[in-house]
Amino acid sequence: MSWRQFRTPALVGALVLAALAAYLISTGLDIRSARDGYLAQCHAAGDCPAALSRLAGDYRTRLLLLAGVLGLVPALIGMFWCAPLIARELETGTHRLAWNQSVTRRRWLLVRLSTVLLAAVLVALAASALLTWAAAPVDAIAGDRFATVNFGARYLSPIGQAALAAALGAVTGLFVRRTVPAMALTGLLVIAILFVMPNAVRPHLMPAQHLSRPMTAAAIDEAHGLGTLGSAPVVRGIEVPGAWVTDVSELLTADGRPLDSRTFNDCLMHAPKTGARGTFGDSSPCLASHDLHLDIAYQPNSRFWRFQVLETALYLALSALLCAFAVWRIRHRT
Structure with missing residues (x-):
């Protein structure tokens, strides 16, 4: 019975996933072909870093x-697959x-719940694996694995997001008891969590x-x-090579103020004229003359998989708690 009621949304999801897979595979092949072309040119010119940067x-x-786009998949799963489940x-x-x-x-x-959760996890796993594969050559060059959008759309994180969205949609429907309002509220909640x-x-x-960086x-x-x-x-926009900067202090004087x-x-606005030609012109040497520094908090890229x-x-634990709560409430309160 669960499958008979779920098969139409599942079929729609499978068709969307197939279209997305075709585009991601095409994109991945284009990237690899372009990489081979750039490498062939740069070996002859002797400037591969610039070519790979392009x-x-x-x-x-x-x-x-x-x-x-893939970041919206959990919200769509929660809205269209799970919010109507009980509502x-x-x-x-x-x-x-x-x-x-x-x-x-x-x-x-x-x-x-098991039927929809399994389908949600499989869809998220497939989408994440395809995007991770397609973007691998560019990710290896850019080195920004901790970037907000990239981190949440690759590897394991989308699986947890999909599971949480599914559980949240079911619980929202259990409380709201109306399909359309439950779908709307689920979408808002999932997007809020992903933010x-x-x-x-x-x-x-x-x-x-942490590190302290002098502001020359x-x-x-x-x-x-x-x-x-x-x-x-x-x-x-201060960066630390090979790391994700999580917090930067204000400009601090030598005594830490x-x-x-x-x-x-x-x-x-009124920096003395020095003829400096850097990004900020005369403002840079003017600020540097005050012996300033920054306190920077960061996470090294070596911690990527632990994160x-x-x-x-954390996503899966929250999903389990929501499912347990739904099972308890449907027995005692509904």
Whole structure:
């Protein structure tokens, strides 16, 4: 019965996955063909790093969009596969028939949840494996495995996301009892979780390592930006080679105090003319003259797989708790 009720959504999901697989396989083959062409040219010219950098630039935007699309897969699973699972039965009243047969409520729910959870995990596994394979040459060049979108769309993390979305959709339907509102609320909750996890939870899964970096004029020119709308003395986009930067302090003076905002703004707006030609012109040597430094928290790339396992385990643990709660509530409260 679970399969008969689920087979139409499963068929639609299989068709979408097949189309996505065809595109990802085509993209992966294109990337490998382009890589071979770049390597053939660069060996002759003797400048392979620049050629490989161009290869990564050619496909970075496309792969980022694909990762963003695949990031929506858990939300779609939760909305269209799992939110109606219980909500539709309660909304139409068919639960009165289903729960008065020889099968208990708990067994009914466990079988239905198991069916959808298994399908969700298989879809996420297939999509993640295909994108990971397609993007492998570019990922090896870019070295940004901890990038927010890339991390959540490759390897193990999508499996945990899909499981959590499935369990969350079922529990939401159990509470809301109306199919369309349950679908909408499930989508919002899943997207909120996928936003909170990389920004508020992932950086703290393991204690960060720290370093103090002197802000010379050359170091300041490596940044992506200076200041904020509130004129805070911050440097944006500081990187640590081979690591994921999770937190950067404000510009600090030699005694560890934040740089005065007026001094910072004077260097930005009224820096003495030195003829500096770096990214920020005369502002860089002006700031560097105040003997500044940054306290940087970071996670080395060697911890990538530990973060993947920890995050996936957290998703799966939350999924198990939600499923257990649904089984308890459907027996005692519905």
